[in-house]
Amino acid sequence: MTVIDRQYLLNSNQMAEFVARGFLRFDELVPDEINQAVMRDIDQGAIKGVPAGTPLSQCYQGTAIRRMLDLPQIQGLIHSLVGEDPLFDHDAIHVREPNEGKAQGLHADSIIDTRAHFDIQIMYFPHDVPLEMGGTLLLPGSHFRRVNEMDVAAYQNMRGQIPMVCKAGAILVLHHGIWHCGRQNKTDRRRYMFKLRLNPAVRQLRLWNTDDLDEAYRAAKEIHTENYTRGDDIQSILSRREPWFEAASGRLEIVNRIKLWRFLTGDERFDVHYWMSRLENMPA
Numbered sequence: 001m002t003v004i005d006r007q008y009l010l011n012s013n014q015m016a017e018f019v020a021r022g023f024l025r026f027d028e029l030v031p032d033e034i035n036q037a038v039m040r041d042i043d044q045g046a047i048k049g050v051p052a053g054t055p056l057s058q059c060y061q062g063t064a065i066r067r068m069l070d071l072p073q074i075q076g077l078i079h080s081l082v083g084e085d086p087l088f089d090h091d092a093i094h095v096r097e098p099n100e101g102k103a104q105g106l107h108a109d110s111i112i113d114t115r116a117h118f119d120i121q122i123m124y125f126p127h128d129v130p131l132e133m134g135g136t137l138l139l140p141g142s143h144f145r146r147v148n149e150m151d152v153a154a155y156q157n158m159r160g161q162i163p164m165v166c167k168a169g170a171i172l173v174l175h176h177g178i179w180h181c182g183r184q185n186k187t188d189r190r191r192y193m194f195k196l197r198l199n200p201a202v203r204q205l206r207l208w209n210t211d212d213l214d215e216a217y218r219a220a221k222e223i224h225t226e227n228y229t230r231g232d233d234i235q236s237i238l239s240r241r242e243p244w245f246e247a248a249s250g251r252l253e254i255v256n257r258i259k260l261w262r263f264l265t266g267d268e269r270f271d272v273h274y275w276m277s278r279l280e281n282m283p284a
């Protein structure tokens, strides 16, 4: 059993950010020595997947990927989102050749999957990715729009999309429902990205550092009746709009976020403003 240092667990605001946008981003997290070793391992075909359902603790022994996974920050974010020793689902080594003539269509890495339980996908970028190199593109907040794989591939340039432009060692951690694609590599260099999907092996309930949760709720109550989008608190994070949202308010997405926050906290009365309370008002 790995002992997780609590200082590396996510805090409640980070978890709310993940619930709201479907991803978290950590720049320059992995040291360059590991980045270089991972790219060597990729070139030598040394990274071997295992059967789906294998506990992560048993994967990648003796490789640079294992050293990346064992970084305390990575252990902390994995534990916060999918708990101790999640299951290996699959990995993918995405190598894009120089001046590749095409991009990937927008998609989700799943069939329609309506569970509240979620898998995470870790995307690891071991070298600098400038805009012209492509990299992953993602649509923040799309994870509640559960689609079937490439059904959304006809959509291009959605408002608010984020092209991953980063320094070496960046990590993206994604909800399995998020819409994304690999962009075209227009440089004369190879592009590498390592993706790893993990399934939770425990109920996803308050797995992060919840020490700040009571304080977050107190702050939320104080602004509950005022302008609920102004602060840096749970309610504000969960009510922040993405540019592609329906024009009036994006209420549907906010309701979806409330449902996931309730699932993760076990707090069935949690609300943002009055959106869920109104829907649940059914006097007998």
Ligand SMILES: [Fe+2]
Pocket: 107, 108, 109, 180, 181
């Ligand atoms: Fe994908």
